[in-house]
Amino acid sequence: MVEIKIRPANLKDLPELEKIEKNSFTYPYPKSLLKTLMLIRFGVFLVAVVEEKIVGYISSICETKNTATIASIAVHPTYRGKNIAKKLLKTLLEVLKRKNISEVRLEVRKSNLLAQNLYKSFGFKTVYTLKSYYEDGEDAVVMHLSLKNS
Numbered sequence: 284m285v286e287i288k289i290r291p292a293n294l295k296d297l298p299e300l301e302k303i304e305k306n307s308f309t310y311p312y313p314k315s316l317l318k319t320l321m322l323i324r325f326g327v328f329l330v331a332v333v334e335e336k337i338v339g340y341i342s343s344i345c346e347t348k349n350t351a352t353i354a355s356i357a358v359h360p361t362y363r364g365k366n367i368a369k370k371l372l373k374t375l376l377e378v379l380k381r382k383n384i385s386e387v388r389l390e391v392r393k394s395n396l397l398a399q400n401l402y403k404s405f406g407f408k409t410v411y412t413l414k415s416y417y418e419d420g421e422d423a424v425v426m427h428l429s430l431k432n433s
């Protein structure tokens with residue numbers, strides 16, 4: 284079994300993160316946005332490293348003292364199905380709990396059942412749908428997780 288290390292991202296990771304992004308989304312975030320998410324004062328940006336290679340990331344922003352939004356999560360296609368996303372999400376939730384975040388929200392494409400199942404396995408619940416939220420007209424599903432008493 285491969286060892287997956289999770290650590291905070293740094294600017295040197297940006298070229299690898301851009302590759303993962305382009306391989307993961309139809310409308311990838313540009314490098315400038317990934318950089319902003321990494322540097323924003325109230326952000327948490329973690330990367331997954333396997334044998335010294337960046338293979339995935341998760342990014343969140345604390346929007347108020349108690350609430351955070353997950354901006355994005357992606358794993359390089361070659362490394363999917365190896366529990367890397369689960370480890371990234373688990374570690375992020377631990378970091379957010381330590382920051383006294385009690386409510387986490389995210390948006391996910393309605394068709395992205397794989398990601399929705401991943402979130403549900405951590406206790407996220409679907410709360411509502413945003414019609415035509417994405418550039419191509421697809422709806423977003425909004426999911427919430429309460430970290431109180433967890």
Ligand SMILES: CC(C)(COP(=O)(O)OP(=O)(O)OC[C@H]1O[C@@H](n2cnc3c(N)ncnc32)[C@H](O)[C@@H]1OP(=O)(O)O)[C@@H](O)C(=O)NCCC(=O)NCCS
Nearest residue numbers: 307356357358363364365366367368369390391398400401
């Ligand atoms: C969603 C994504 C991050 C999951 O990453 P991953 O590292 O492959 O996920 P994990 O290996 O940790 O698996 C998590 C769960 O996803 C599901 N899953 C993962 N790979 C799967 C596959 N090939 N087939 C079916 N289900 C799969 C399983 O439910 C798994 O849980 P289980 O092992 O308990 O059954 C990855 O597919 C990805 O980068 N997708 C493109 C970007 C994206 O859609 N991001 C989400 C935006 S909201």
